[in-house]
Amino acid sequence: MExxxxxxxxxxxxxxxxxxxxxxxxxxxxxxLLMEKRTGSHLSKFGHFSEMVAFLNRTFSxxxxxxxxxxxxxxxxxxxxxxMARTRAMISLPGSDIMNGIFVQDHTPLVLYCRKVExxxxxxxxxxxxxWFDHLDYVDAQTEDCNSTNISYRMKLQKKGKYRVKVWYTxxxxxxxxxxxxxxxxxxxxxxxEERNQ
Numbered sequence: 001m002e003x004x005x006x007x008x009x010x011x012x013x014x015x016x017x018x019x020x021x022x023x024x025x026x027x028x029x030x031x032x033l034l035m036e037k038r039t040g041s042h043l044s045k046f047g048h049f050s051e052m053v054a055f056l057n058r059t060f061s062x063x064x065x066x067x068x069x070x071x072x073x074x075x076x077x078x079x080x081x082x083x084m085a086r087t088r089a090m091i092s093l094p095g096s097d098i099m100n101g102i103f104v105q106d107h108t109p110l111v112l113y114c115r116k117v118e119x120x121x122x123x124x125x126x127x128x129x130x131x132w133f134d135h136l137d138y139v140d141a142q143t144e145d146c147n148s149t150n151i152s153y154r155m156k157l158q159k160k161g162k163y164r165v166k167v168w169y170t171x172x173x174x175x176x177x178x179x180x181x182x183x184x185x186x187x188x189x190x191x192x193x194e195e196r197n198q
Contacts, residue, residue: 001135011104016078018085024104027086032056032186035066035092044093044115044124047154052152055174059188060181064088071097075165089181093170094126094143098133106138109184113175116153117170122146123153140184150176 013019013026020026021154025150037045047053052192056066061152067083084090093099110133114123125144127191133141144151150173157164158171 002137005132005136006138009070012081012103012166013085015083018082027082028090029082029086029105029108029184031083031086031088032060032064032066032181033083033087033090034066034068034189035097036068037093037095037097038070039072044095044117044168044170045164046093046113047171052172052174052177055178059178060186063187063189063191071100089184089186091177094124094128097126099124101133101139101141102136104139107140108138108179109140109142111171111180111184112141112150113172114144114166115170116155117169118155118166142180142184144172144180 006087018026028124034046034056036045036049046142053068054064054171055191071080074083080100081103085105087108089111090098090101090104090108091111091113093113095115096135098110098112101108104110110129112129115193117124125143125146126141129141129143135137152171154169154171155166156165157167178188
């Protein structure tokens with residue numbers, strides 16, 4: 001399976017001109033991608049999302065560009081592949097929006113956090129990882145233990161049209177996220193720079 005998926009990635013890279021040659025290399029992996037989901041049947045989100053974005057920017061920018069992505073906002077499949085080719089780390093909750101992870105360059109970490117889904121017993125730790133990413137050697141897919149003290153879950157009622165729906169939030173301990181990204185090889189800014197960014 002891995003060979004086939006890698007072939008699909010490489011084929012699409014070639015079709016849009018992302019190919020190493022004697023005079024060029026693959027794009028620099030300079031982006032931390034933070035996935036945002038605004039629609040779907042399992043409405044789960046990162047809690048404290050704006051604080052998470054600000055923390056990642058303070059901690060890793062300018063070494064990496066922190067980019068929030070909701071796939072419905074990205075115009076074309078080609079643009080989505082270009083984004084994935086530049087990704088140094090992808091941070092997401094489980095769900096179909098991580099499937100573009102097959103288009104990352106080799107050895108790119110996919111950092112997943114569990115979510116609570118209404119009507120499910122327990123937590124969802126990503127069937128996408130189980131069925132897809134665990135079989136791909138070139139993607140480093142990791143899921144935080146659903147019962148870890150580094151994450152917590154809460155539910156909030158939100159208005160959706162004329163109805164109120166339950167939305168589950170996964171709150172991530174930001175210091176543990178920083179430590180995890182550093183262990184995965186990402187380089188934070190110097191502490192003095194981080195203090196200036198606050």
